[in-house]
Amino acid sequence: MNVYVGGDVSKGYADFCLMDEEGEILLEIQMDDTHKGHSRMGELIRECNRKVGPEEEMEIALEATGGMERNWLDLFRELGEDSEQDLKVYRFNPLVIRRFTEQRLHTNKTDEISARALANYLRLGLAEKKAAYTDAGPADGLKTLARKTQRMVNQSVDLKNELQALLQRAHPELVQYVRGHMSQWVLRLIKQYPTPSEVVEAGPETLSGIPYVTEEKAQSIVEAARTSVASQTDEDTALTLSLTAGDLLRLEKRINRLKERLWNRVRDRRAPRLLASIEGIGKWSAAVLYCEIGDITRFSSAKKLIAYAGLDPQREESGDIAREKTTGKQGNAHIRSVLYGCPAAAIRNSTNPPVRKLYDRLKERGKHQKVAEVACMRKLLAIVYGCWSNNERFDPTYEKRLKARQAEKKSTGEASGEQNADQSFDMSAPVSRKEAKKRRKATSPEKGAGPSARGQGAFLDEYHNGESASEQT
Structure with missing residues (x-):
């Protein structure tokens, strides 16, 4: 039974x-x-x-x-x-x-x-x-620690946004020092001297005692504080600024310790080191991806891993109606979160040619920056699958060599371009004007380019291209 x-x-x-x-x-x-x-x-x-x-x-x-x-x-x-x-x-x-x-x-x-x-x-x-349930992959405790650290990173982002908004009213002259990266010396200064009047009272000599604050920078900060246009300089606001800066200092110190601990716990394993070799993915991102993905053999293709992360392009097609949406966002939000900042790092110094070329190509087509970045996240995840599943370190020249081999096969007649050879279209069929136009293009030799070359959309186009070029199969 x-x-x-x-x-x-x-x-x-x-x-x-x-x-x-x-x-x-x-x-x-x-x-x-x-x-x-x-x-x-x-x-x-x-x-x-x-x-x-x-x-x-x-x-x-x-x-x-x-x-x-x-x-x-x-x-x-x-x-x-x-x-x-x-x-x-x-x-x-x-x-x-x-x-x-x-x-x-x-x-x-x-x-x-x-x-x-x-x-x-x-x-x-x-x-x-x-x-099927399996205990293969990282221990559950590592995933729990990684997610706790991610929540703390999100708390840090919220505190930074709160601090920047408050500085605009309480000490606008310091806003220039907290754009993008918020240095430790700025937080220490705000914690000790949250208002312009306190900065002026402290003087350049006292401020230069804060690590990484030179005498020239201290003098500049004091001079700007003398003519500050701050509108909210009461003692309650000062206390709020000081507490926020102090919370940020403690939180970031704890985050750095936890990130280091997590990497030390996984660095002896092969998979995290392979992921860390991918340009744009650092040690922290590699550790989180390793913990969240777990057993890579659960996924038979890069497409399924991308869908698991909720980064798969959503396309609806019925008859002549075709709609492309953004990503699914029904998958693992932790993977999406840790990948969010990776494309910028991969693009910055052109150290990851496949991602950089994809980004430049989408921008040239007029795509919004966020659209291009999401496509690059998808590309990075496809590369993650290729490196991990094949147990190989990242090779920046792999995609270029792969395309060269494909071009060589095509020139020698080995390319498999006959998949639709047996399919014939009856132009007398009562199809719509749009479908008839599509069929004429498909049967015209001079317009025999594939659907992706005719621009069916960056999401679907680059998703398939990224998968085939990065699965390393």
Whole structure:
């Protein structure tokens, strides 16, 4: 007898549904996330396992619920190791199960219904191997630490924005020193002397005692403070500025320590070092990508990794109507967050030719800077997949050499350009004017360029080009 177990996990407990291969519900039960509840669940699984024949199977599925499912997954993993029979455990994205229930016209949602849907999903053989739970990859503690550090980085950004907005009213002469990078000496100065009057009272000699503040710079700051146009210089504002600067100093010091700790924990592993070799991706970004992606073998192509990160281009096409949207943004937000600043670093010194050329090409087409940067993020992630999956360091000349080989094959007639040779278009078909124009172009030798060459959109165009050039297959 095949047995399928679906579990809907909530805070402190979980609802389970046991179903046989005919879809009959064997048992519905709620278990607490405690030692007693785990013991009862273990006894139940072992009892069912004894009823499963050698050629039959027992599968268990849980939804990903922000980490609350981890205790149960660990229990089932231990039960599988103790059992002679293979116990398959899956963890699904809740969106997958929601779409499954919607296809079956079920609109109600309760914990019991979700558990039944999970068991039924397994019974119908819809589970993909990539959803199988495995403890391969970095430990969960590393991912937890990385996400905590990312939240602290976001807090730091919020404090910097708050400080800049307040300086505009309380000490506008210092705004020039906090554009872009906010140096430690500026924060120390603001913490000790938050208002122009306090800066003037301190004098150049005192200010020059702050590290990295030269006598010339101190004199310039004092002179500017004497003629300040600040409109908000009361003691309450001064206290707010001082506290904000102090919070930033402490927070950035802690962030730097955590980033260093995280890299030290993963630097002995091959994958993070490969990722750090990619121009534009530093040690911190490499460590976060390693923790968030986990096991690269879960993804069969760069396209699937890009979709997992929510950076896949969204295109809707039906008949003559085709719409291109921005990215999906339904994937891993932590990957998108850490990649956000990487294109600028890759473009700055042209040390990453594939990314730089893509950026320049999109800007020449008149694309907005943010559009170009998102396309470069997608390109970087495709390179990440290529380096990691092939266990190779980043090679800036790889794409150039790949295109040269492709051009050589095309010139010798080895290129596979015959994929549409067997497809003939009937121009007398009652198609729309737009479709007829497309068919004429496809059949005209002088206009036989591929769809990407005719500009179907930067998102889709560069997405496919970036994948094929960077998968390194």
